[in-house]
Amino acid sequence: MTKPRTLRAKSPADLLAMVPHVLGFHPEDSLVVMTVGDAEHPLHARVDLPDDQAGMAEVLAQIDQALARNGVRRVAVLTYTDDHCLAFELVSRLTHLFDAGGVAVVEAVRADGERWYSLTGCDGPCCPPGGTPYDVTVHPLTAQGVLEGQVTWRNRRELADSLVGTDLDAVEEVEAAADRATARFQATVAQPLGGPAPERARAHLVVEGRWVRKRVRRYLDDGVPLDSDDAGRLLVAMVSIEVRDVAWSLMDRSSAARHVSLWRDLVLRSPRDLAAAPAALLGFAAWLSGDGALAWCAVERCQESEPDYRLAALLSEALAAAISPASWRPVPEHLLTLFAG
Structure with a gap:
């Protein structure tokens, strides 16, 4: 689910141009539901087309509940498929379901990448016969996005692949720095003086947690990417959930976009075994900033590294x-267990 900014559409062609603009990629074999007009918490939803009747019922119920939870009352429905019968059935069942909940479908469209077909008021799966040609690449909204520097991926797979680092030298540099940070921790714990090993380990984590807080705040202020040494140290420190939560607690909606930049960069330079924490934080920051598609891809990236990572779940x-980001309240510092006592 993606939180939208206000955009205006006067035709199905406008809606089709809006979808990649708000999702960040061009959907394929997808069902998209877009909020029209005012709502308590406007949202846009995209899901893969269901494979069977059970899947269809689950998808429809999920979307219906999301709209009700966020106070949405008017929507446009767009199906991206060559299968007109499937599109017609989806729209018919959605319209019936939405009617029962007081949600109006103001426009319904099937698009196949070259032509769109209006399903609003359609009486059967064989109408309409011709469709209307469209090309989102020449739409003014697409040109506006280019001027604003927006990156729109060709499909969701390409968006997901954008979170996989391709600069192997950069990854190796961060991995080497992470190895040095791990060695420092092991040396601290192994010291014969200064109390039992668990106490020394705990003291080390507290020091790292304070450094993480200071380093993340510095990035939020200046936007300068972390060098390899700081990146490796940060990744090793965040193996501790308590230290990771120090970084998590610094997120709010006003700083979410800067957190997205920070954690995306760290994900791209992370060794696979250290990618879970920055990927989960990237996903959370993306959700806070209203980018549901990026958030989902970050969750998947996190679970590739650590399948049972709790924050990703x-x-x-x-x-x-479709919980609204407006519901998030940052964790107060006094509740961070790392600094308790």
């Missing part, structure tokens, strides 16, 4: 339920 639940 919590975020996926929030995304599936």
Whole structure:
């Protein structure tokens, strides 16, 4: 689910140009539901087309619940498929379901990449016969996005692939720095003086947590990417959930876009075994900034590194339920367990 900014559409062609603009990629084999007009918490939703009747019922119920939860009352429905019968069935069932909940479908469209077909008021799966040609690449909204520097990926797979680092030298540099940070931690714990090893390990984490807080705040202020040494140290420190939560606590909606930049950069330079924490934080920041598609891709990237990572699971639940980012309240510093006592 993606939180939209206000855009105006006067035709199905405008809606089709808006979809990649708000999702960040061009959907394929997808069902998209867009908020029209005012709503308590406007949202846009995209899901893969269901494979069977059970899947269809699940998808429809999920979208219906999301709209009700966010106070949406008017929507446009767009299906991206060559299968007109499937599109007609989806729109018919959605319209019936939405009617029962007081949600009006003001426009319904099937698009196949070259032509769009209006399903608003369609009486059967064989109408309309001709369709209307469209090309989102020449639409004014697309040109506006280019001028604003917006990156729109060709499909969701390309968006997901954008979170996989391709600069192997950069990854190796961060990995070497991470190895040095790990060696420093091991040397601290192994010191014969200064109390038992668990106490020394705890003291080391507290020091790292304070450094993480200071380093992330510095990035939020100046936007300068972390060098390899700081990146490796940060990744190793965040293996501790308590240290990761120090970085997490610094997120709010006003700083979410800067957090997206920070954690995306770290994800691209992370060794696979250290990618879970920055990927989860990237996903959370993307959700806070209203980029649901990026948030989902970050969750998947996190779970590739660590399948049972708890923050990724919590975020996926929030995304599936279309929980509004407006509900997030940053964790107060006094509740961080790392600094307790």
